[in-house]
Amino acid sequence: MKTTFYKYQGTGNDFVMIDDRSGSFPASQELIASLCHRRFGIGADGLILLQNADGYDFRMVYFNADGGEGSMCGNGGRCVVRFAHDLGLFENSTSFIAVDGPHEATATTDIIRLRMSPVNAVELHDEYDFMNTGSPHYVTYVDNIKDVEVVDIGKDIRYGPVFGPAGGTNVNFVQVLDDNHLSVRTYERGVEDETYSCGTGVTACALSAHIREGWEGAITVETLGGTLEVDYNEPAAGKFDDIYLIGPAVKVYEGEVEV
Numbered sequence: 001m002k003t004t005f006y007k008y009q010g011t012g013n014d015f016v017m018i019d020d021r022s023g024s025f026p027a028s029q030e031l032i033a034s035l036c037h038r039r040f041g042i043g044a045d046g047l048i049l050l051q052n053a054d055g056y057d058f059r060m061v062y063f064n065a066d067g068g069e070g071s072m073c074g075n076g077g078r079c080v081v082r083f084a085h086d087l088g089l090f091e092n093s094t095s096f097i098a099v100d101g102p103h104e105a106t107a108t109t110d111i112i113r114l115r116m117s118p119v120n121a122v123e124l125h126d127e128y129d130f131m132n133t134g135s136p137h138y139v140t141y142v143d144n145i146k147d148v149e150v151v152d153i154g155k156d157i158r159y160g161p162v163f164g165p166a167g168g169t170n171v172n173f174v175q176v177l178d179d180n181h182l183s184v185r186t187y188e189r190g191v192e193d194e195t196y197s198c199g200t201g202v203t204a205c206a207l208s209a210h211i212r213e214g215w216e217g218a219i220t221v222e223t224l225g226g227t228l229e230v231d232y233n234e235p236a237a238g239k240f241d242d243i244y245l246i247g248p249a250v251k252v253y254e255g256e257v258e259v
Ligand SMILES: N[C@H](CCC[C@H](N)C(=O)O)C(=O)O
Pocket: 013, 064, 070, 071, 072, 073, 074, 075, 076, 135, 136, 169, 170, 188, 189, 190, 191, 197, 198, 199, 200, 201
């Protein structure tokens, strides 16, 4: 059957978006992987279904580009909020449900401000930090981010003995640019490549830098695809709530595809 799809991007993390309020989209790993394929399909880092949900404006169902149902996606969350706004589902603020629980968000013409799930534990190691911001994230610091072999090193860690057997992890490389200012590059599990930006990854890097650098207040993060901001509250050491991922989310085009 012919299905209308939309393409959105948030700082270059791009998604096929489907209005599935009827619940009729024939989601299968094979179909989603083929739609996300950059040569044989539409091309995207992931696919998102917007569905109805009792008590919320909508439900976000996120799949990675490989067709596997993923954990939370921060940029995808910002994009689905923009999509819901474009569909007229809310005016200024919304609440929706995703795989990691409820989220709230506000939309202006340019910016989506998305409330992320609380983070209750940050593992600090000599070489890296690890936390779950809705998705699992390994965070490591580098001096020259431009020179990092993101895919080679990212793959080794994602499939390595520590994280591989437990389902893998996303791998973030961070360079401190200035006070409250980072540059981040991310190897994304489920895409199995570097993406232009990863929202849950950027969130993890900002919380890690807050702890390691002792910074207070919002942190600005440069990614390959643009700039994001992370704001947060730390009610107890190493525990975070009121975490917000803030940045642009844009509709690129719409079309029809046979599914
Ligand atoms: N791009 C996403 C992360 C997707 C998570 C996924 N790669 C996984 O952990 O399986 C983001 O903006 O947060």
